[in-house]
Amino acid sequence: MEGVELNPSFWSGKTVFITGHTGFKGSWLSLWLQRSGARVIGYSLPAPTNPSLFEEARVAEGMQSLEGDVRDLSRLSAAIAEHRPSIVIHMAAQALVLPAYEDPIVTYETNVMGTANVLEAVRRAESARVCIVVTTDKCYENSERPHPYSETDALGGYDPYASSKACAELVTASYRRSYFSTPGATAVATVRAGNVIGGGDWSRFRLIPDIIRAFQQGRPVMLRNPAAERPWQHVLDPLNGYLILAERLWDNHSFAEAWNFGPVSTDLHTVGDVVRQAAELWGGGASWEASPVESGHEASCLRLDCSKAGRHLGWQPHWSIDRALEETIDWYKQRFAGRDARELVEQQIREFEMVFAASSGT
DSSP states (O other): OOOOOOOHHHHTTOEEEEETTTSHHHHHHHHHHHHTTOEEEEEESSOSSSSOHHHHTTGGGGSEEEEOOTTOHHHHHHHHHHHOOSEEEEOOOOOOHHHHHHOHHHHHIIIIIHHHHHHHHHHHHOOOSEEEEEOOGGGBOOOOOSSOBOTTSOBOOSSHHHHHHHHHHHHHHHHHHHHSOSTTSOEEEEEEEOEEEOTTOOOTTOHHHHHHHHHHHTOOEEESOTTOEEOEEETHHHHHHHHHHHHHHHHOGGGOSEEEEOOOTTOOEEHHHHHHHHHHHHOTTOOEEEOOSOOSOOOSBOOBOOHHHHHHHOOOOOSOHHHHHHHHHHHHHHHHTTOOHHHHHHHHHHHHHHHHHHHHTO
């Protein structure tokens, strides 16, 4: 799969402010930007899991890490005003479906008002040339149709998590029209990725961490919905899309829109497919079974139309789900064998970047 790669010379020396940098995706993004020479400022609550990739990979060593809550507008505004970033990437969120059922108020406070606070802080500081708000593929009004959702489809959400992310999209669109539409204003875009996987994710209620914990403990994986189909992708693929989009936004305000980043339409798999392949890669008799415990409503089918990113950004996913699973399972197996977490992340970033070199013949 060919596509456009990010430009390290673009990122070298630029100040990038990331909310949610202590999370799984935030840690991978922070390490990639450090590798590209950016001055990275992170603003987040402490790492949300134990163990955490942020701690194990010593992510804070190559950046300035600030502790703060996006629900605290005063503290957030002061941090952005002090560091005057030229690029802001908002990733902080309550990002899990089942915990959102358990505590919907915190979910809405974080995902809706947290997003509004980030945009307001960016508006007040007037330093950012680019702002990217990370939402989710679940922000669409999901009718369980077999056709993929494009950026022009209706927003919605059955459950608190999905609807809070749809609200974040609406808040961002309102701020973009009201405050960021004039010449010279911050270029604000939203990004909607599929279900990301990769080494170092230890979250509860996510498939890969649940798989790894079960395999490591020698017990079957309990699956809530093995027939559910999701747009799985390695974490580096959507992050690559976010960074390419930021580069385009730097000089072209017309890219200030919503963007999908997901796998190609022929590379979709059910939860059961993913677990079966993961079990084969893990070995040792790893297995799974359906869970008898009922959970909240979850969509059975979700597909993304990412053709817009291909046409206008030149972005394509570079690792198939097969490759993504191989890299992910290998990451955990090497980590359990004693390999350094930061070295494993950096190694996979190098391998991912080599795809571009191979496709361009360099």
